Amino acid sequence: MKNCTLFVTLFLSVVITTNLFSQEIEWRKLKFGLNISYFLPESEVKEFWGSTLEVGGELQYGLSEQLFLGSGIHFSYFKSKKEESIPNFYHISIPLEIKALFFIESKIKLFTAGGIQNNTYIFVGDAAERLDDNNIESEFGVFITVGVRFTLWDIEGVEIYTKYQTVFTSPNSTEFINIGTRFFF
């Protein structure tokens, strides 16, 4: 599924690029950002892996004053609570989201976003040996984010948010929660 991650990255790039270039090019609407969040596994996953930090880059394109299209790439590392039998894993996520701002006349804006996200898991360590060559797997999930957005110093958009994601795993879906902040320049 390395190819899947690659292709989704390319595809999302194409979607955003297409949107940009199919209309009048307005570079000022394209914003780059950084993300840092506290990443909490939910459901049964949290019994075996602890919480961790997630960091990444963000890309955001303003479709209007209220609506934004966003993507990015995020990295995190989950450490197992039982390393002898449960492997650690790297988590790489690529979301595609549509975001709506509310109370745009106010200095502090509320926002909500929803989207689809590709999650890649790279299992590592001795406990991952039972997977042989299948230690890299990907799965899609959907998420919803709510938060507040404001301007701080010269940083145009600072967001504090919480995000809930369900990943379509089998036999049960797995859930994650992020609580974090994003900075758009």
Place this chain on the structure above:
Amino acid sequence: MQLFKNQIAAKFISIIVLSANCLLGQSDNLPENIEKENILRFGYSNSNGIMDQNYKTTRFLAIDNLYNLNKWTSSKTIYELNHLPVNITTLNFNSIDLLPIEYHNNYRVNNNESDYRFGNDQTIFIDTKPIQEKFTILFNGYLGSQTGDPLTNIFVDTTNTLQNINKIPLSGTLSISNRNEKIGYRVTGGYYGSFSTGGENDIIIASINHYYFGKLNKQILFSGETFYNFDGGEVLDLRMQFMSYYGWDISPFTTSFIHFENLFHRVQLSLKNLFENLSISFKKDGALGEINEGEGILPSQFEQSEYSLYGRWNSVVNSSSALQIKGDINYYKWNNIFNDDEDGTTQNYFLQENEFLNYLLSGTYSSNITNSVSGLLNIQFQVQNSYEMLSARIEFKKLLREDISIKLALSSHSNAPNVSELYGSYKRSASVSESQDKRMFSIKGNSQLAYMRSNKISIELAHHSQNDQLQITLQPFAESIQNSVEQKTLNSVRLSSTGEILRDAHYTNVDRDLICGTYFFINTRVTGQLYFTMETQGLLKGDSEFLPTLKNNLQLNFQSLKTGTISASWYYRSKTHWEEYSVQSANDYYNNSGFDGLLPEASIVNLFYKLTLKPFYVFKSLQLKIVFENIFNATQKYIPIGNSINRAFIFEVVGEI
């Protein structure tokens, strides 16, 4: 709770797609007519609509069974590839996926009866699109995944062995073409990959061959074509096409998982418009098939070859009448390559090696009897696989109004068993339980089969408004099938170790009850850019319990110049019963409960988004497609022993430079 989560998921996906649809886009797209998306390989929607019996055990290799009511082990659909039929099937796979065509850009599939040619109800026509008069590069690429990977669940639940969920790795094709008035060419190459088996049958597949377990299914496509226009109007046309297959699947002949390979090729040389619309074609088709070794499976390798000469003559008798004549001569040869007599390490797929000389003569006369009444008569005599057969079709069509017509069609069509049904053989040994020794299971052809005949009557009432705002078709029909060629189960068991169902079976003839049904189609513009399409088929199926009583497909399409097309579709198929896969509890060594052979009803919701950009930088056109298939993750199976095909996300890019 799971349903609630699925609903939430679906709503989010809908919101995203709808929002993106409203926001993305450009201003210079050309308007499009409503179209049925042709993503055969994805199974999202079939260009032929729900009239197909698309049997498949995995996401790919659909067995197309068009209009007729055959079982999946004996599909009688005929493909006409560039006007010449494909008579070779490997392991009875009658699938468009095994044909050497690149249908995203260069081919079109058509089974519209209004395009009636020399075919019949069971024919799918596949033609290359004309080469453009400029240097053109066409490409497409797609990738996707069925959801349901276990990921962390492998470790959370140690009993979880799911690993091999359907995935669609990066696949695509590229073609280059150019032409002028005299000469032209097109070269196409492609690669398709898939993890097609799904997790449901991982244990079965791993038990058959651990080496091939988890290996990617692969297909490689190559084709080249060129033509030369002579000054007198004659056209010389040469095509060479190749398609390979390597992977797991349940073949209609073996009816159990095998890892197999197939190399299909066609060389076709045509001389068109020799005089008065007479065309002559030569073709050579060949297929090299191989069943790879597995636990209890000896490998086999076999080939089929066909050399054919075709004549086609279209004659305009007068301004209101036309006559079409075709004649075919065909040499067909099949043989084993491995020989099980050598050392007992291989098995023969064909019980007999032989050859056939086949002939076909067909005439079609069509005429406008009056201003509002037209008729068509087709008679065909055929010697195929040593069977002498006569087929006929007659149609009358009357225009009741400018936009309303009624058509009566009567047909009697014969179909010979193919070489797999006559001489095929597959053996597999397995232990039904830990306490018992291995025993042999076999599927065998039957050289004593009679040819099949289907008699059909249909009345079609059609309305097609001149402004394309409304199309309605209502077609009641009745069909009887004599000497239907089917696999008859002699014995079936479920293995204790893996739960796999193995059968002893052979091909035989069966007379089936009369089947009556009604087909209804409506396509209309609801408002503005919103279109509604519905296809429904209801059957009084008699003893053909494997057919669904009701199939229904609803589709809403929103088309916009700026934002592209967004479609939502709902497909419903009522439950069916496949007696041949039922297992008595006494033969169920897996859990002693037996297997009823029931295929549960399917209710599937799909979403589709397409954005077309014309032009886009160096691209003359660029299409982005996103498919959300089975968004509620409902149970979706096409035959009782196959895999479930769950929620999937598929991304595709199609472009022209």
